[in-house]
Amino acid sequence: xxxxxxxxxxxxxxxxxxxxxxxxxxxxxxxxxxxxxxxxxxxxxxxxxxxxxxxxxxxxxxxxxxxxxxxxxxxxxxxxxxxxxxxxxxxxxxxxxxxxxxxxxxxxxxxxxxxxxxxxxxxxxxxxxxxxxxxxxxxxxxxxxxxxxxxxxxxxxxxxxxxxxxxxxxxxxxxxxxxxxxxxxxxxxxxxxxxxxxxxxxxxxxxxxxxxxxxxxxxxxxxxxxxxxxxxxxx
Amino acid sequence: xxxxxxxxxxxxxxxxxxxxxxxxxxxxxxxxxxxxxxxxxxxxxxxxxxxxxxxxxxxxxxxxxxxxxxxxxxxxxxxxxxxxxxxxxxxxxxxxxxxxxxxxxxxxxxxxxxxxxxxxxxxxxxxxxxxxxxxxxxxxxxxxxxxxxxxxxxxxxxxxxxxxxxxxxxxxxxxxxxxxxxxxxxxxxxxxxxxxxxxxxxxxxxxxxxxxxxxxxxxxxxxxxxxx
Numbered sequence: 243x244x245x246x247x248x249x250x251x252x253x254x255x256x257x258x259x260x261x262x263x264x265x266x267x268x269x270x271x272x273x274x275x276x277x278x279x280x281x282x283x284x285x286x287x288x289x290x291x292x293x294x295x296x297x298x299x300x301x302x303x304x305x306x307x308x309x310x311x312x313x314x315x316x317x318x319x320x321x322x323x324x325x326x327x328x329x330x331x332x333x334x335x336x337x338x339x340x341x342x343x344x345x346x347x348x349x350x351x352x353x354x355x356x357x358x359x360x361x362x363x364x365x366x367x368x369x370x371x372x373x374x375x376x377x378x379x380x381x382x383x384x385x386x387x388x389x390x391x392x393x394x395x396x397x398x399x400x401x402x403x404x405x406x407x408x409x410x411x412x413x414x415x416x417x418x419x420x421x422x423x424x425x426x427x428x429x430x431x432x433x434x435x436x437x438x439x440x441x442x443x444x445x446x447x448x449x450x451x452x453x454x455x456x457x458x459x460x461x462x463x464x465x466x467x468x469x470x471x472x473x474x475x476x477x
Numbered sequence: 478x479x480x481x482x483x484x485x486x487x488x489x490x491x492x493x494x495x496x497x498x499x500x501x502x503x504x505x506x507x508x509x510x511x512x513x514x515x516x517x518x519x520x521x522x523x524x525x526x527x528x529x530x531x532x533x534x535x536x537x538x539x540x541x542x543x544x545x546x547x548x549x550x551x552x553x554x555x556x557x558x559x560x561x562x563x564x565x566x567x568x569x570x571x572x573x574x575x576x577x578x579x580x581x582x583x584x585x586x587x588x589x590x591x592x593x594x595x596x597x598x599x600x601x602x603x604x605x606x607x608x609x610x611x612x613x614x615x616x617x618x619x620x621x622x623x624x625x626x627x628x629x630x631x632x633x634x635x636x637x638x639x640x641x642x643x644x645x646x647x648x649x650x651x652x653x654x655x656x657x658x659x660x661x662x663x664x665x666x667x668x669x670x671x672x673x674x675x676x677x678x679x680x681x682x683x684x685x686x687x688x689x690x691x692x693x694x695x696x697x698x699x700x701x702x703x704x705x
């Protein structure tokens with residue numbers, strides 16, 4: 243078995259118009275910048291993108307939005323140091339937003355990957371974000387029903403990958419990446435290093451290769467924070 | 478009135494200092510983005526809390542010196558952090574299991590408004606613009622204590638402690654203690670209970686800038702914070 247891909251393009255080639263795409267990362271940490279930029283190069287339209295944020299500056303997800311790929315964002319916090327790209331389109335009514343509390347977003351993705359169609363959470367009970375959702379009392383406390391979240395594709399970032407698709411992560415760049423890997427029909431990871439089988443200690447594998455369809459090595463991945471400080475714009 | 482209060486009120490750092498005095502040794506704490514982050518600076522000598530951040534880090538320390546940032550190592554505010562010995566990384570679902578599952582001891586958050594029944598409004602002013610919630614609605618559930626740090630009044634002089642929130646709520650009946658620029662107030666059985674106030678303000682004047690009744694069920698202590 244060898245899930246190694248020769249190019250970034252191969253990883254994003256199946257992502258067509260109207261697809262739902264989970265993109266790993268929290269702000270810039272764990273964001274698969276090179277895969278996102280390869281997706282911009284391919285240029286599908288009307289994507290639904292699931293991420294914690296809605297882009298920062300003019301690279302990564304912000305560049306996807308700016309280049310007209312995104313019809314809808316599902317996220318918890320569409321603000322950033324430089325949120326102008328999303329903000330302007332949102333206020334002009336040209337992009338849809340589904341706002342989800344961060345822990346609910348994580349759990350909906352986890353549920354999607356785990357085959358759990360719905361669950362109850364105390365989060366958002368009694369707030370505007372719970373409007374229209376079923377509620378129920380358990381042990382004297384009120385909870386809100388939330389549904390699973392799944393995607394056609396997940397593009398994620400990891401530190402090490404092996405040919406079977408086993409992945410380990412680097413520091414807080416883990417965040418949503420292992421969850422999203424489980425919840426998509428197809429998951430593609432960019433990794434900083436592809437190691438031989440056995441190169442990741444089985445004790446240290448965070449994402450089993452069963453969740454991963456392809457890996458591509460990007461040995462010195464770009465960091466969104468640094469690109470933004472340089473004023474980078476993609477393309 | 479605003480000028481008179483601005484002349485005597487505690488600074489944000491002093492409010493954070495006061496909140497830090499209530500954090501026991503060895504507890505697990507989440508500090509909200511912004512002003513609550515200051516609490517970490519004022520841990521009393523001999524006590525060490527373990528700080529959690531929503532994006533998957535337990536046991537982080539101070540910001541690195543400029544130029545030494547690692548952008549894979551950030552907090553929920555997207556600021557660079559460092560690790561303390563014993564730190565751990567985990568994914569987002571585990572991180573929020575810690576939050577909602579009742580494992581955190583204390584969450585300390587900012588506020589637009591707090592109601593006397595413990596309702597908190599801190600995610601949306603209800604005006605137009607781009608709504609954003611982040612982890613706020615999760616953090617108000619699950620921590621054993623949910624405390625708020627806030628100015629006692631808005632910049633225009635309106636009370637932030639109210640009978641009912643007028644802005645969209647983040648959570649219902651979730652706040653247990655409020656540290657303001659003038660006082661320390663507990664929320665008990667649907668009421669504000671005054672515990673401490675700065676000596677420079679009378680109870681009557683404090684009541685006048687509070688939007689619901691302050692109950693006095695015990696001796697009100699002086700709230701004295703050092704210059705920090």
